[in-house]
Amino acid sequence: xxxxxxxxxxxxxxxxxxxxxxxxxxxxxxxxxxxxxxxxxxxxxxxxxxxxxxxxxxxxxxxxxxxxxxxxxxxx
Numbered sequence: 558x559x560x561x562x563x564x565x566x567x568x569x570x571x572x573x574x575x576x577x578x579x580x581x582x583x584x585x586x587x588x589x590x591x592x593x594x595x596x597x598x599x600x601x602x603x604x605x606x607x608x609x610x611x612x613x614x615x616x617x618x619x620x621x622x623x624x625x626x627x628x629x630x631x632x633x
Contacts, residue, residue, distance in 0.1 A: 558598035558607070565606035573602065575611040577628060585611035586631040600632050 561571040575585050589596040603609050611628040 558595075558602035561607045562602045562605040571602075571607045573599070573607060573609050575609070575628075575630070576614055577611055578614045578616065578622070580613075580615060582613050582628060584629040584631050586633070596632070603630075603632060 587596040609630040
């Protein structure tokens with residue numbers, strides 16, 4: 558994440574993409590209890606201009622993965 562924030566400082570656009578394979582997902586939020594350092598680095602990156610995107614995916618009957626929509630990214 559820090560490298561992405563640095564890229565923004567240098568004038569580049571930077572994104573982080575989360576793919577969520579949970580049918581009942583309504584948003585994406587990092588698991589702070591499991592990995593607090595990741596959460597802090599994600600917050601830092603977002604606060605320094607990195608765009609965070611999350612998309613919900615589903616597994617189809619023929620075992621393909623298909624996108625069904627974008628999710629909000631929450632870093633409370």
